Amino acid sequence: MIKAILIFNNHGKPRLSKFYEHYTEDTEQQIIRETFHLVSKRDENVCNFLEGGLLIGGSDNKLIYRHYATLYFVFCVDSSESELGILDLIQVFVETLDKCFENVCELDLIFHMDKVHNILAEMVMGGMVLETNMSEIITQAEAQSKMEKSEICAFLSLCRPLSFSVPDRTGRRRPGLLELQHAPYRPSRT
């Protein structure tokens, strides 16, 4: 089981939090802080596993994380998940985001948390891995966006266009998350 999925940036600002067990908002924030504290002090070239934090349950749990550019993707899982499998799942997740947002960067996640949630929902459901095939995830996510658009467009074509392009007013180059490639353990593609 996956107990929680957290995404936060290098400063510990949460970009997405999904808990598959109920915690109060305060505990959730504490867990995010604690996880950030544990993860952020680790060097870049050490292993991606951490024996669990204290708040999010027990000795059975592990933190499995990956660091992409400015973001940490942390999965808290119990012993029924394969460590390397989860690492690959994170990679699949980020690659999917990359496809859906076209060169994804932190700003995309900041402004479109809901969309990230929707993509995640196609991969993990209630703490269990639902789908690992990237093209299937993208197909389903896009079909739903299309449906959304067809519903909204009739109504909203009048007002501001609902575009998912990132409002990047500064014109800075957006450092994509996937510039740092990770070696896959690849259970997904046989």
Add this chain to the structure above:
Amino acid sequence: MALKIVKGSIDRMFDKNLQDLVRGIRNHKEDEAKYISTCIDEIKQELKQDNIAVKANAVCKLTYLQMLGYDVSWAAFNIVEVMSSSKFTYKRIGYLAASQCFHEGTDVIMLTTNQIRKDLSSPNQYDTGVALTGLSCFVTPDLARDLANDIMTLMSHTKPYIRKKAVLIMYKVFLKYPESLRPAFPRLKEKLEDPDPGVQSAAVNVICELARRNPKNYLSLAPLFFKLMTSSTNNWVLIKIIKLFGALTPLEPRLGKKLIEPLTNLIHSTSAMSLLYECVNTVIAVLISLSSGMPNHSASIQLCVQKLRILIEDSDQNLKYLGLLAMSKILKTHPKSVQSHKDLILQCLDDKDESIRLRALDLLYGMVSKKNLMEIVKKLMLHVDKAEGTTYRDELLTKIIDICSQSNYQYITNFEWYISILVELTRLEGTRHGHLIASQMLDVAIRVKAIRAFAVAQMATLLDNAHLLTGNTQRNGICEVLYAAAWICGEFAEHLEDPMLTLEAMLRPKVATLPGHIQAVYVQNAAKLFATVLQKHEGETDSQAAQETSQLLIDRLPLFVQSANLEVQERASCILQLVKYIQKLQQKNVEVAEEVTALFAGELNPVAPKAQKKVPIPEGLDLDAWINEPPSESESEDEKPKAVFAKEEPKHSRSRHTEVDEKELARRREARKQEQANNPFYIKASPSSQKVYDAPGVEHIPVVQIDLSVPLKVPGMPMSDQYVKLEEERRQKEKADKKKKEKKKKREKRGKGRKGDSGPESEEDITPAHHVDIVTEEMPENALPSDDDDKDPNDPHKALDIDLDKPLADSEKLPVRTHRPEVLKSPAEDRDDNTIPQETKKKSSKDKKEKKKDKEKDRKRSKEDKKKKKKHKDVEEELPESLPEEVVQSEETKEVAVPPTSADASDLDFWLSSAPVPPVAQVVTVSSSAAAATVDSSSAAAAESEPEELKDTEPDDTKSSKHKKKKQKKEKEEKEKKKKKRHHHHHHHHSDAGAEDSVQNGTVEDEEPLPPMSNYSLLAENSYIKMMKEDADQVCDIQGNHQDESKVVVSVIFENKSDSFLKSMEFNVLDSLNSKLQRPDGAGPHDGLTVPFQLPPGVSNEARFVFSVQSIVMPQKLKGTLTFIVKTDESSTHEKLDFKLHFTCTSYLITTPCYSDAYAKLLESGDLKGSSLRLEGVNMPFHHLLARICFHHHFSVVERIDSCASMYSRSIQGHHVCLLVKSSDQTVSIDAKCDEPSLLGNVLDEIKQTFSKC
């Protein structure tokens, strides 16, 4: 113009969407909280509007704020509103918000049930998908109960997208509503072989998750998973299955044996590291489970260790980490194989990655031996010096102590060395583990007598240099060792060279800065030392020295008398008065040493930590009984005298024993443990229990690092390194001595062959330097065996420990929403309803009650029996198409025919054993094709049934012991005489598994046993083989899904009649349009099915084949062939045997219980068409007649009055068949009704045929 207005209003509605909110928050970095609070106010306004788009927008923003830690539960109702929007866009926003902030305590959740149900059945798959996803996050027991059936239906949805989500969410439903597990499990199992890989993987996921918690219930699925493992190419699925096998093997070592080969193949073939790693892990689990029995798996161990070495040597830190992790598992059972990689593991200690170093430390724990302990610890000590960061250093410290103290100091050969290691460890500034070192010092000093002199000398030096340890803070944990030092010096003062010096050191003013409990020990032991000094100076003419000592104490103790710590104060004032008195005596030249020493005389032995717990409670002692009269209710808390001293507390609790709640107990236990930890007379159970875990938040306390450029060295203290050298020399010497001795011996016995004296030093060769007398822990007499550790009673998975192989009872069906009251009344209702059956009316209520009791008992008993029988069904799993377990309805009939002995050699066993099953002792032998022919004697008993009440369906006794049965029969007869009305129901089915609610058959008057019946009829036979087909095919229908093709299972017994070995049997049938043999995916329509076993001479075995049937109204015949190879010593020949499979209409009927009220309604409904049949010359008792109909034609008796009975059965496609059977003289008339006339006609024909045969 109008457009403009619309645009304007829409614009206003959306004056802030999610992006604007995020942007706003980013622009208000300084006053974020204030900004957000204004936003929340805006959101509240937006939520008040009627426009759903505005509301959805507001809810979307709330979801974002929730992530930032704001409580948004106040908007729960609005979230429900948005969820119920008809637009997918808003619905999704609503469900997302709900999944983020709803939980079991959210009260509006109960409003969602119908909305969710509506969404689940929405024609749009994404509505359903979104509802499922949301539900998976906030499902409550109520939702689970109400929606379980809807979700179960979705498991067979046409779209794989929905199927996989529905399958996955079932796990959550099971957790919240455990009753749903059994009804849903057959379908879940079916999904394991879903054509869509996503659905399949979801099903594997759910079952793995279930099985991980209660593996024994899923053992019977092993063959199916094994098949999946060998056939699947999806690595995600493989990983899950392989992990699952890792959990199953400890329960069934034979499974492990079977797994090793395919796993080894996978290890060799796969390129996916993740899969490789999981394979290795499971092989390790297998090896662990086998380690007790089979030593012969060294190849597999070598393979694992070798693969792990590759992982550890990899530059990828993740692989390195996992490699070490897996290695530590091997270590437990095969330490030798790991020890050869010591170099690699020591190398990992130098890794820059702390996680890896910690894993390597774990491994070291198991790798030490007498020989290498000193070397390893020396290396660790170097690391302690180098370590940066207290966490890792503390970890090292605990590991050093763990390693040394493991299994009762098994590997320590030189305790002087160990003591000096402990003393060296005291140099660690700021460690939290001072008390750990202290307890080790105490433990060693107490239990190793030989070391006391040395230990005391060391401790004296420590005390003398206490200022180096205490440093500047009280928080410094290392000062705990002074506690041990003081106690050791005092207790074993006779070993002190200069007690006076130590006494002086213990009474320094600086001691007053130590923590109270340490001061207390100081004071107490100062008194012990005082006694020793007195004794030393006794007899000397000059009493000056003794008097000086007294004076020293009198001078210094007042400092402690003023202590704020009660314990210190009390002890100090006691001792001070004592010394003053002694001084007086000394001045009178009275000899006091003897008396003073007597105060502290006596050896204190260590007591095992569990000792107290193990004192057996004397007979007749009831600890829960009140000692005094219980206090009256009115005695309130405040009336109770308030305890001034903490020590009074236990007194109160003793008199109010039962009121002590769990928390209090836990607290006390903790306190007691703490006390024991500090008490030298308690010895910890195992080194692991000494581990102290970080308290939350400790890490945030800044620890000031004191950087000492030169390692702290206590003057005059030997360094442990010296011992390493000394020990080396000692061993060399010993070895040399031994060699000499051996040479001598050799000279004496030259002929005895060489002994490898050049070989490596073995463990046993190393003798300890001292005579080590490790005092064992004391235990009380009559100690009870150790207690089991309790499982966590709050674990939600405990509720899911459910036997899944047990057939489903009617009462277990998932609640379905209906508009009308259910037709089938529950048996309980029925029984209490006094309007319906005439017979129950007559019965006294007392009788009823007794019946109920009996029933309950029976149910329990039959459950047990069912467990035994469950293995029967596993045969199905050998078939390519596994069947859902609803087969159980016909279970009763099916199992009757199974020879009882074959139950012992269960099918799982058969699957697990590579050799064929031992021959079945009582093979069914049928010479004619008659359906009712001879059957072994025990199944004759099976058919025997007894008079009974209508709805009493449970078998009274299901034990198959014949002896019991006979006895019961006698009893029964006696009872019968006494009271004719009160019949005890006897039903000697061996395997009545499905009978829980099925109605049994029989008559009132007759005692005559039924003739034996069998369902097996000869199918075909030749000189090599005989095939027998079970006449009553098991039929299964898919619950609530009648439009699907129905499945029929045919059991065939293959009996080898020849002297040759039969193998490669292939079963094939020419499919008709209506009936098809189910073949595995990918097989052509004319391919045969391989029979999953081989037959040695004289052996028979049973295989089951699944057929799918479309129309069931007509009987059918299918032509088939069995091909097989006859293998003799010289040759092997191909042979074949043709047969005809006859599917009667009867075989499509399922024995289904029906209650009389429902039955009456059914007949009244008028949907049924009638037909009738007359049988002449039937010469058998009525109950035999009924039993025959029930047995051969799958009917159940609904009601019976004298020689008239109503019977019911149901077809696999849901047709109702009702019979009214009347018997007078030798004529039997059967009036029948059914909603399908042609089916009814055929069934009646078949009934007629059955009776014409006898």
